[in-house]
Amino acid sequence: MERILILGGGVGGTLTANLLMKRLRRRVKSGEVTITVVDQSGEHVYQPGFMYIAMGGERAAKLHRPERGLLDPRVGLVVGEVASVDETARMVHLVDGERIAYDYLVLATGSRIVPDDIDHFTTEAYHFYTAEAAARLRSALDAFDGGRIVVGIAGMPYKCPPAPLEVAFLIEAELRERGIRGRTEMHYCSPIGRAFTIESVSEMATPILEGKGIELHTFFNVEAIDPDRKVVQSLEGEELAYDLLILVPPHKGARFLIDSGLAPAPGGWLPTDRATLQVGGRATVFALGDATDLPLSKAGSTAHFEAPVITERIVAAIEGREVDHRRGDYLGKVMCFFEIGDGKGTLLQFDYEHPPRPPKPNQLWHLGKIVFNKTYWHTVPKGRV
């Protein structure tokens, strides 16, 4: 029997399990293959929705569903927290003592936020990387009546590179609608020398920032917070005063990956081959999504396009044939929407060889994102798009 074990029930883990089941259904039915997902909560969370909790239009209850309902009925689901991976024994140990053996291991363990890595983050800064934090930011915005808003990034890498810029645009639009824009200063801190990493997007975003009166601070990587003086300090030695501080928190990979020797400290990102998605040269261990160290957006979209690659490689190995490289090599494809505010958006689509050429922002791409958010449960995790 061939045992496929997938750690993590997010976009990458769920989609990989369902795609594997589509391709291996006969072997699963006959008992030759098992496919099992381990997830620590048993709830699948649609994280891109968190930003919309902060922006007022979404409710947390709509952003999670039971993982069981998204998986093919023949995929096993174990709800539990992983303690360690024993590579020699090919065994995963859970915190509750359960042990699960594997022949193929897929690491879809995502990323976790670590706000406490920066002193005073939890008491001084707001963010939108959990449902609860996004709701707190919503309350802070509701109570806000003017002053200095600073939006910045306190760690690399982080989920969804466009998100902080989108939030700055959306907040500015909201403040204008509420009639308090005139008594509000807005500052956006970019980690690099322009507004956004992709030059064409930056060229599009910079005049929007100027038009909205949001001051751009380049090369400003948030490093520390001084709560007494209410200033945020950068890695590059500058500081900015704030009344309302909105920061992307630092992110890390799953802790057990470091403890098991699969990923290096301190980040815990898995060393992953950019084409095969194999981890550290191991033939039967794969990673996808946020968990990898690939130089790509940490976003569900990345996992979405990586899952078919891992599926093909595992199916080929089980069928005892060569990998079909048209399906089994990852070319770096990522696709995501970008909100500009005022009901407009654009689309970023690129791969390792082709830079994004985003269309001029319009209402269509904004609506595209809204429709995608609403239909996600029926499409992406089930492998229908």
Added chain:
Amino acid sequence: MTELATEQLTRTIDARGSFCPGPLMELIRGIRESAPGTILAVWSTDSGSRIDIPKWVEKAGHRLVAINTHEGYDEIVVEKTH
């Protein structure tokens, strides 16, 4: 600036084909995760990296060790000084 002996290099970041987050963001991540004295090389297929990485390195007070041109990509070597 000259080729750096490989034994001095502590870490290589392969950011070829990275548009988002991009080679400079990958270098900043590497710098944040490393101890002072670490020498990092970032590989980039983005011609803009030859300009924007040295600018950031200067502003952040680190040291640009070398810019090496290879077949199809640049290697920018930086020492984390503090």
